[in-house]
Amino acid sequence: MLTLERVSKRFGGLTAVHEVSLEVRAGDLLGIIGPNGAGKTTLFNVIAGYYRPDGGRVLLDGRDVAGQPPHAICRLGLTRTFQIVKPFGNLSVNDNVMIGALNRLRSVRAARVEAERVIETCGLTAQAGAPAKTLPVGLRKRLEVARALATRPRLLLLDEVMAGLNPAELGGIIELIRRLHADGLTLIVIEHIMAAMMRLAQRIVVLHHGETIAEGTPAEITRDRRVVDAYLGEEFVLAQA
């Protein structure tokens, strides 16, 4: 479904992403981990059309979409959430999600119906009428997911939707991601919370200084020497054992 071929992105002298290649097939749930500044979010920005890559190709269903604007890529069925959430603060939760639904629907009325369904799926029904800026951070993350889902993507990129959540909220959003995946959605998930990643992802890609240093199942990743050195640390391996 999505293929990256030696994708690079530089900011002046700094290479944020260096010749990263990866393959996502329909139905995958791919995790991306790595230390802060490893280039994870930059990679998302390249895939979703926010940055034009300096090298390499981004193939969506075999078609090179590098350089296309985000809205065009969303039309093709790929969208993303933002690590620093970007709700339409002065609009209600309903309107936020409804605007997402307008991606596929011409009529506002049909989009309202669709939004109601998505809001229910994401567990935001109680807050549907509230202005988005009044939501606590946990629910804002859910809103971010709900709005993206309303565009009816085939491939959804989630950028740290679990960061800053308490354990109860965490369980809820993991459950939500699992359900979406079970319903056939393909996902790429950036996350720092290793325990969650172990439970969710089928495959994990590890980025470090903009390069892929490992790729494999969660079990393989935790045994990988370079990953332990660069990111997980000895304590993690001991705790796992």
Next chain:
Amino acid sequence: MAAALRGRAGALAFFAVAAAVPLAVRDQFFLDTLILILLWGALSAAWNVAGGYAGQVSLGHSAFFGIGAYSAALLSARYGQSPWIGMLIGMVLSVGAGLIIGYLSNRLRGPYFALSTIAFSQVLLIVASRWRGFTAGSEGIPVPFRPGFATLGLGHVAWAYLALGLAILFYGIQVYLERSRVGYQLAGVREDEDAAEALGIPSRRLKVVAVTASAALTSVCGTLWAQYVGFVDPFYVFSVDLSIRFALNTIIGGMGTALGPWLGSILITALETYLRATFAGMKTGFAGIYLVIYGVALILVVRFVPEGLAGVGARLRARWTRAHA
């Protein structure tokens, strides 16, 4: 139908009163005030399309006003053409100018965009005031009065209804922007462009469309104003004061609300007209009094009702609903 009218009672009342006044009142001064309230309100509504609904705050909208005013005035004074044709040509020119400003809105944000719009209007001012052979320069152009609807040589009552029709049309355009697909998408762009893009909204194109539409509507009002007042002075029609007036009426009345532009216009226009009449005999020292009014009104609104006068209505309605729940 009932649902469509909910929350529109204020607008309905306003337009009904405006429609009734010319039937009952023949006093020219009073009718003149009504016409100006409606016309300044329509201008502010045109500004609101870009500034309020699309979030592109321009302080150079007098550019489009001036284009509309000059197009009709020149065509009518020099070539004897109908001002309706001038209005059309003004719209076409304003669409062109609007595309330029719209392009700028994709390059510059916030205050930088506002400054560039001021610069744009001032360039037009220089052209209009220096190109003596064509525009008569700083002397301005008297617009010939030829009685009849085709030449917009109308009496006060006819002008009042024309201005009312224009106001209702512009009100309707704004309501469309609140309820339609493109309106909601525009609201998304106003709130957060990057998030809007992720939801499949072509934010750059929508901004250009909104600014261009706003420019064309402003130009129409510019034409009508010139025909009504009968004189086009470059230093007035392209002034920054005028641009600020469009913005201020809307901010005071309520940005991004459909009735707000007229609420602001009632306050500012009525006060200005009253003061001008009161202090007419003592020109010196009071010439700039309207600036003081702008300032005081703005401070009061920002301090006590930051969402504008239209917000007061919404608040009262919410309180009433709660009390009767």
